[in-house]
Amino acid sequence: MDQAQLLEKLMELDFMAVDLGLYLNTHPSETEAIAAYRSVITAADALRMKYEEAYGPLCSFRSYAADPQYWQWINAPWPWQKGANLSLAGKECQ
Amino acid sequence: MWIYEKKLEFPIKIKNPDARLAKIMIEQYGGPDGEIGAALRYLSQKFSMVTPQAQATLNDIATEELAHVEMMGTIVSQLTQGLTKDQLIAAGLEPYYVNHGLGVYPSAASGVPFSAAAFQSKGDPITDLYEDMAAEQKARSTYEYLIDLTDDPDVLAPLRFLREREIVHFQRFGEALEYARDHLNQQRYFFMNRK
Numbered sequence: 259m260d261q262a263q264l265l266e267k268l269m270e271l272d273f274m275a276v277d278l279g280l281y282l283n284t285h286p287s288e289t290e291a292i293a294a295y296r297s298v299i300t301a302a303d304a305l306r307m308k309y310e311e312a313y314g315p316l317c318s319f320r321s322y323a324a325d326p327q328y329w330q331w332i333n334a335p336w337p338w339q340k341g342a343n344l345s346l347a348g349k350e351c352q
Numbered sequence: 353m354w355i356y357e358k359k360l361e362f363p364i365k366i367k368n369p370d371a372r373l374a375k376i377m378i379e380q381y382g383g384p385d386g387e388i389g390a391a392l393r394y395l396s397q398k399f400s401m402v403t404p405q406a407q408a409t410l411n412d413i414a415t416e417e418l419a420h421v422e423m424m425g426t427i428v429s430q431l432t433q434g435l436t437k438d439q440l441i442a443a444g445l446e447p448y449y450v451n452h453g454l455g456v457y458p459s460a461a462s463g464v465p466f467s468a469a470a471f472q473s474k475g476d477p478i479t480d481l482y483e484d485m486a487a488e489q490k491a492r493s494t495y496e497y498l499i500d501l502t503d504d505p506d507v508l509a510p511l512r513f514l515r516e517r518e519i520v521h522f523q524r525f526g527e528a529l530e531y532a533r534d535h536l537n538q539q540r541y542f543f544m545n546r547k
Contacts, residue, residue: 269360269361269363272361273361273362276361279412280412281524283408283409283412284524284528316358316359317357319356337358337360338426338429338430343360343363347505347509350510350513
């Protein structure tokens, strides 16, 4: 997977976690949703680690500063910049 | 507290600048039913909310709205990149430009700056949750009007995503309302019993 594919997959998993989290707030006893949430965040964590190792930190808080010579947080483009992104045009839910 | 993650909730990469679209998209950034208003409304109301379910719902939807603020700002910003003077003038963006340049400023499409007067924090859980459900519907309508006026697929994709989120949030607030109503032990829940 290249950077864009990895990011797309991670966004997909993180979004599932956000949505399941909101659902569980009002359905806290639904074991099926709890199991789905757990499997989604496990998969997302593994992917996040892979992404951060290759392309730098996604979070400046509680992330390892892997490079002792330079603060990597400022290195990659910011999310609002085109260079950090991909277009899902045509793939969205209509 | 909050932790920032260096990615959008839904990716946005707009290839073509479009002054007309930038001018209307600002509505969901700083307009009365926009994302800043949504985030501040729920962030303010959570302090007087009842039941863990409804408190979590306000807190977490407010948090997601902050990600939507960033998405709308991204849409406006990317739409203005590479605009020519003629394009800017043709779309009538000069009044905005003379005040803000190509900076993203929280205002409605009409130019009215963002105001907290567009929302309430009433200290009454039932009142607030009804407002929140209405707010999600107002934002959904606005996204539909924006979608009506948009033909760029790179802009349509995030707009459709955001519209879907309004529907999900409306549903979650409806469920939170049920918890709050049960908690307040009301047969009828269009008024609040102050006991």
